[in-house]
Each structure stands twice: as structure tokens, then as C-alpha cells.
Amino acid sequence: DAGVTQSPTHLIKTRGQQVTLRCSPKSGHDTVSWYQQALGQGPQFIFQYYEEEERQRGNFPDRFSGHQFPNYSSELNVNALLLGDSALYLCASSLAVNEQFFGPGTRLTVL
């Protein structure tokens, strides 16, 4: 079992560009959550997907959108990138509302 995997590991973009981050959940998990972790801060909840629907959303603008596929994998899309979007983006998977397991994250740098 590979656990939660994310790609890419690192990414550099410029302001105004768009980015797509990917997450594969742990085997047997059906729920995927995305978090943004700015340097020196705790993870902040972006949104959660279950059964291909956005189930809950944190306090993030509409520039942040996502998708969940039938195989439970998920994508996070960010449009019109700002310098402040630079962060570690963590994906976490769980089976329904049980313990969340985190992936290694994608480090996004916006120049």
C-alpha cells in the first residue's frame, strides 16, 4: 500500500498562471481533503470531496477549485495565481469521517 501520493513534488509558477495538483488516496479511502500550509503555519482547510462532490469548503476564494474522479483520486486547481498562494499543498484521505492520512505535499512557489 503506497499510502497517499501527490504530484508533482515541487512546482514553480508565475503570477497569473494556473496550476493543477494531483492526489491519489490511500487504498480503500473514499474521501479527499485539501489543505494549504503556508511557511511556519498550520494547515488550512481548503475543501473536501466525497462521491465526486465538494462536501465542505473552507474560507478560500473561487480561484481554488477541485475535482474527484470515480477512482477517488482528486485534483486541486488554482487560477490566477498570486504570490500569496505560495505554500505546501497537502492532500489527506480518509474512509468517510475517520482518521485522515496526509500525503507528502506539493510545494508551490509563485514568482
Next chain:
Amino acid sequence: GENVEQHPSTLSVQEGDSAVIKCTYSDSASNYFPWYKQELGKRPQLIIDIRSNVGEKKDQRIAVTLNKTAKHFSLHITETQPEDSAVYFCAARHDQTGANNLFFGTGTRLTVIP
């Protein structure tokens, strides 16, 4: 929404001493409180958790206490070792139907001095 505050932001202890990290939460409906350890460049990993129907939980050198009335919970690490050095995050969650997102504190950087 839930607001979790965590103190201290940094903590240095001598090897073998105890370390205590404290968190407070705002939403009285929160009923699940996990603690995560994040080593440099790695993913957060769950080290212990407690539910609101329990006041204390212990796992070897790690223990967590919860005071629902005061809305605060604490992590206690005894006999600290250099490998305990990491950033620790507390979190809170309300196990309502349909969501299990976590609200995190800002983290405590623990350094254990050999």
C-alpha cells in the same frame, strides 16, 4: 468556524525532560482532538488523539489531556529524546455527518537538546 490557538510557538528542552504544548479551541461542538508531528520536509503524522468523552489518553511517553469546560487540551511528552524534535500541531474537529475537516493550530517547534 472553529479557531484553534496553540502555545508556545517554540520550545527547547534538555533530553530526558518533559515537554508540554497547550491548545485552546472556540467551538464547543468540537469533539475530536488529534495531535500531529511534522518533521522537516515531511508530511504531518498522527501521534495521538482524544475524543470529548475521555479526559486523558496515554501512549507510552505521550499523553493528551482534555478539559471540555475550559475548551483546552494539552500534549505531554515525557523523557524527551532528540528524535522528538519536530513541529507539533494540535487540531480540532466536529464529527458531524458529512464532514471531517480539521482545524489546526499554528504549530510548536520542539527542540530536544542532547
